[in-house]
Amino acid sequence: MDEGELVEYFRTQMSQNPDVASAVAAIRSLLEFLKRDQSETILGLRENLTQAIGRLQEADSSVAVSSGGELFLRFITLTSLEHQDLSQCKKVMVERGELFLKKISLSRNKVAKLCHNFIKDGAKILTHSSSRVVLKVLENVAADKKRFSVYVTESQPDSAGHQMAEKLRKLNIPVTVILDAAVGYVMEKVDLVIVGAEGVVESGGIINKIGTYQMAVCSKAHNKPFYVVAESFKFVRLYPLNQQDVPDRFKYKAHTLKTAENLDKEHPMIDYTPPSLITLLFTDLGVLTPSAISDELIKIYL
Amino acid sequence: MADAKEKEEPNQAESINHTADGGEPKKDDILRAKLEGRELTKEEKQRLRKEKKQQKKQKGGKEDKTVTEHHQGKGKKPVASSESQTATQPPPQKVPVTVPSPTPSPVQVPAPGPTAPSPGPTAPSPGPTAPSPGPTAPSPEAPVASAAASEKPAKTKAELKAERRARQEAERASKTKKGEPGQPSSSSKNKAVPNELQPVVKRLSEHVQVDDPAAIKKLAKKLERQQIPLRSDYGYKVSLFSHLHQYSRKAPLTQQISIPSTVIHPSVVRLGLQYSQGIVAGSNARSVALLHAFKQVIQDYTTPPNEELSRDLVNKLKPYISFLNQCRPLSASMGNAIKYIKKEISNIPSQCKEEEAKTKLLECIDAYINEKITLAAKVISEYAIEKISDGDIILIYGCSSLVNHILCEAFEKKRKFRVVVVDSRPRLEGREALRRLVKRGISCTYVLISAVSYILQEVSKVFLGAHALLANGYVMSRVGTSQIALVAKAYNVPVLVCCETYKFCERVQTDSFVSNELDDPDDLIVTRKGTTQLQDWQSVKSLGLLNLVYDVTPPDFVDLVITDLGMIPCTSVPVVLRVKNVDQ
Numbered sequence: 001m002d003e004g005e006l007v008e009y010f011r012t013q014m015s016q017n018p019d020v021a022s023a024v025a026a027i028r029s030l031l032e033f034l035k036r037d038q039s040e041t042i043l044g045l046r047e048n049l050t051q052a053i054g055r056l057q058e059a060d061s062s063v064a065v066s067s068g069g070e071l072f073l074r075f076i077t078l079t080s081l082e083h084q085d086l087s088q089c090k091k092v093m094v095e096r097g098e099l100f101l102k103k104i105s106l107s108r109n110k111v112a113k114l115c116h117n118f119i120k121d122g123a124k125i126l127t128h129s130s131s132r133v134v135l136k137v138l139e140n141v142a143a144d145k146k147r148f149s150v151y152v153t154e155s156q157p158d159s160a161g162h163q164m165a166e167k168l169r170k171l172n173i174p175v176t177v178i179l180d181a182a183v184g185y186v187m188e189k190v191d192l193v194i195v196g197a198e199g200v201v202e203s204g205g206i207i208n209k210i211g212t213y214q215m216a217v218c219s220k221a222h223n224k225p226f227y228v229v230a231e232s233f234k235f236v237r238l239y240p241l242n243q244q245d246v247p248d249r250f251k252y253k254a255h256t257l258k259t260a261e262n263l264d265k266e267h268p269m270i271d272y273t274p275p276s277l278i279t280l281l282f283t284d285l286g287v288l289t290p291s292a293i294s295d296e297l298i299k300i301y302l
Numbered sequence: 303m304a305d306a307k308e309k310e311e312p313n314q315a316e317s318i319n320h321t322a323d324g325g326e327p328k329k330d331d332i333l334r335a336k337l338e339g340r341e342l343t344k345e346e347k348q349r350l351r352k353e354k355k356q357q358k359k360q361k362g363g364k365e366d367k368t369v370t371e372h373h374q375g376k377g378k379k380p381v382a383s384s385e386s387q388t389a390t391q392p393p394p395q396k397v398p399v400t401v402p403s404p405t406p407s408p409v410q411v412p413a414p415g416p417t418a419p420s421p422g423p424t425a426p427s428p429g430p431t432a433p434s435p436g437p438t439a440p441s442p443e444a445p446v447a448s449a450a451a452s453e454k455p456a457k458t459k460a461e462l463k464a465e466r467r468a469r470q471e472a473e474r475a476s477k478t479k480k481g482e483p484g485q486p487s488s489s490s491k492n493k494a495v496p497n498e499l500q501p502v503v504k505r506l507s508e509h510v511q512v513d514d515p516a517a518i519k520k521l522a523k524k525l526e527r528q529q530i531p532l533r534s535d536y537g538y539k540v541s542l543f544s545h546l547h548q549y550s551r552k553a554p555l556t557q558q559i560s561i562p563s564t565v566i567h568p569s570v571v572r573l574g575l576q577y578s579q580g581i582v583a584g585s586n587a588r589s590v591a592l593l594h595a596f597k598q599v600i601q602d603y604t605t606p607p608n609e610e611l612s613r614d615l616v617n618k619l620k621p622y623i624s625f626l627n628q629c630r631p632l633s634a635s636m637g638n639a640i641k642y643i644k645k646e647i648s649n650i651p652s653q654c655k656e657e658e659a660k661t662k663l664l665e666c667i668d669a670y671i672n673e674k675i676t677l678a679a680k681v682i683s684e685y686a687i688e689k690i691s692d693g694d695i696i697l698i699y700g701c702s703s704l705v706n707h708i709l710c711e712a713f714e715k716k717r718k719f720r721v722v723v724v725d726s727r728p729r730l731e732g733r734e735a736l737r738r739l740v741k742r743g744i745s746c747t748y749v750l751i752s753a754v755s756y757i758l759q760e761v762s763k764v765f766l767g768a769h770a771l772l773a774n775g776y777v778m779s780r781v782g783t784s785q786i787a788l789v790a791k792a793y794n795v796p797v798l799v800c801c802e803t804y805k806f807c808e809r810v811q812t813d814s815f816v817s818n819e820l821d822d823p824d825d826l827i828v829t830r831k832g833t834t835q836l837q838d839w840q841s842v843k844s845l846g847l848l849n850l851v852y853d854v855t856p857p858d859f860v861d862l863v864i865t866d867l868g869m870i871p872c873t874s875v876p877v878v879l880r881v882k883n884v885d886q
Contacts, residue, residue: 203862203871239869241689241763241796241861275871276858291873298870298877 003055023068031097061254063199067236075100107231107284115282116140123148124190129155129209130164131196133229149174187222197230202239204275204290216277225279513544528621529565531558540846548820554578569598570622574629589635612650634770634807674804678866683711694719701731702767726751728825764790768801775857775872781850787859796861814853823847
């Protein structure tokens with residue numbers, strides 16, 4: 001399977017299942033790649049996989065693809081591959097890959113189950129842009145027969161907020177779309193803020209759609225809890241100190257990175273929210289404070 | 303109690319006579335030797351130790367951990383025999399000691415830790431004080447009581463031994479159950495929890511109890527035993543820091559010992575002098591110098607007959623460590639290095655030949671220096687260079703060998719940055735850093751710490767070194783560091799602390815008062831244009847000069863800690879400690 005096919009497969013996965021996270025689609029494509037790979041040695045296989053991950057990152061530059069790919073690679077090579085036969089090794093790796101995929105497909109449900117207890121009856125929730133995890137959480141809360149209303153920001157430049165509002169209306173949840181600039185205005189009315197994350201960094205901060213940082217600063221000023229919901233495959237080994245420190249390859253869309261002459265003139269698609277502004281993170285590893293994220297990351301990566 | 307000390311030896315001899323196995327003439331020898339000031343031979347010392355052990359058993363199975371004496375020896379009463387009524391005198395004395403907040407020093411860990419079954423003089427110096435009130439206080443009863451005791455121990459000795467062993471096993475089991483995470487929290491409530499985590503619950507080190515006469519007496523006795531002179535404090539101490547030592551640089555400890563010293567190895571004497579005069583300064587430099595001196599010691603060491611290298615060498619090192627501690631209080635990194643060496647020495651198998659053992663130990667020390675200091679510096683620079691971008695203006699404080707190394711490496715890798723060196727009196731270490739950086743060709747600015755809020759508006763990152771990283775995430779570093787971190791936080795400038803993992807210590811401290819170091823107050827005196835205002839500061843009763851060396855920075859001011867294990871937030875230090883302990 002060459003790289004073009006891989007990207008094609010990835011794109012079809014994304015379009016066929018719009019509900020899954022981009023990282024899950026990436027991992028499925030990598031698993032397919034692994035099954036069809038023709039290399040003769042383990043080292044060659046590993047190299048091919050790393051190259052494939054790089055290729056996928058070029059296709060879709062979100063943080064989640066990068067973190068998901070790295071975790072996938074670590075997970076399948078975690079066991080000691082002592083079998084003499086390469087095909088045996090590959091079989092073990094494919095099995096582990098399937099296991100990993102199954103685990104992470106369930107992670108969204110786990111997160112939703114943990115989070116819905118924190119939303120009380122009559123709550124007013126503010127969220128940012130379109131996140132499938134937040135949608136799942138709100139679905140669960142609605143199924144619990146709790147009454148609540150949601151404010152969603154428009155989230156320019158791609159107006160993703162409107163899509164979120166549509167999905168929420170289908171679930172019969174009262175929703176209001178607000179301007180990105182109206183976050184400060186609305187903050188005094190809401191009880192809590194829930195956002196998803198594209199990546200969770202080592203310090204316990206998150207990388208998410210641009211506008212999240214603003215919302216976090218505002219909620220801190222109003223003393224409203226700021227919750228983040230994220231699956232564990234989004235944990236990434238980055239440690240940004242401030243907005244400038246986030247690598248360029250995550251800030252802009254893949255297309256922009258290739259075609260733009262001067263990146264300074266382009267608008268970044270994501271921003272970094274430091275851990276001091278986040279109250280709690282809901283992950284499939286449990287409900288964590290930002291300082292515990294580093295703990296979990298050390299457990300996963302060390 | 304003071305006169306009890308003089309009476310102690312003869313009384314000890316008396317009480318010994320009642321219980322001894324008939325070694326009377328030997329006791330007199332020892333007594334004479336002590337009174338003459340002659341150095342006790344190995345055998346005599348051993349005999350003394352054995353007798354003290356017996357005495358302790360006589361006092362009723364009192365365990366040789368001073369922790370029990372810290373809290374209520376009353377708890378031990380049901381176990382103790384009737385003679386221990388006299389032993390209740392020391393416990394009430396110890397109670398005021400528990401009042402200052404517990405900050406267990408890592409230096410003391412080697413002493414109580416592995417020495418649970420070890421000979422007397424190392425673990426509890428209250429040993430000698432225990433029998434002394436015994437004979438002096440109820441003196442008429444003493445002969446009768448001790449006579450009775452001479453029969454009783456014969457019967458109950460075996461019982462007591464068995465009891466003690468059972469208790470030790472129970473404690474060991476509970477210790478492994480509690481595991482590592484229990485340590486930082488337990489050390490903060492060690493006074494309330496009696497004795498369950500025996501080597502982990504540490505007593506307060508003597509160097510933070512200078513205003514407590516009992517602790518000082520204990521220290522003096524210990525040093526006397528090891529034949530190290532006690533260094534006396536100098537000058538008026540500010541009352542908030544009266545629990546710390548304050549020495550004068552003009553009176554080094556080496557003036558009080560005869561050179562060449564029979565007790566202390568010459569390279570250790572030299573090292574002590576270098577520490578006290580400030581010739582060797584800086585956490586890494588001190589640790590490396592210490593390890594080199596110990597290498598020399600090991601090379602020149604020969605095992606005496608009938609002794610095992612693994613036990614004897616550790617005992618040989620103890621007076622050296624006390625001596626160095628007297629010259630200048632040991633740092634956390636030195637404490638960890640000493641712990642490592644002691645562990646390596648005690649792990650030497652007994653059938654190992656001396657030459658082989660010595661080469662193995664020398665190799666271990668070299669490996670430690672290489673791994674924990676040299677290679678760690680390399681790895682840390684690699685991580686740190688990722689965080690330095692072109693056009694950065696980096697602020698550093700004082701002279702940290704690690705930060706200087708990072709900046710030089712970054713410059714070699716062709717990063718474009720400027721450096722602002724912040725300096726402070728009286729050490730003016732920033733000048734050394736400035737010298738090193740300018741020699742490499744890095745463009746630097748030099749300011750004093752009073753200008754830090756002015757210069758910080760231009761700065762993009764702050765790089766700080768650390769003396770130690772405490773278990774609750776606080777950073778212990780040169781005084782002034784916490785100030786810089788605070789101002790940087792106010793200006794939203796990221797603060798990065800660079801620290802090797804061997805400097806992580808399991809102590810917990812939230813303020814800079816509880817455990818610190820006071821330097822020579824005369825350093826603050828400066829002569830300008832021929833006049834020295836503070837020359838006669840000692841004569842002014844209401845004037846105190848305070849020359850602090852360290853301060854602690856809370857973890858909220860630190861954005862990132864770069865260690866050889868990676869980049870971690872300041873709150874993850876206990877995780878690293880846990881991972882490290884699991885590895886070991």
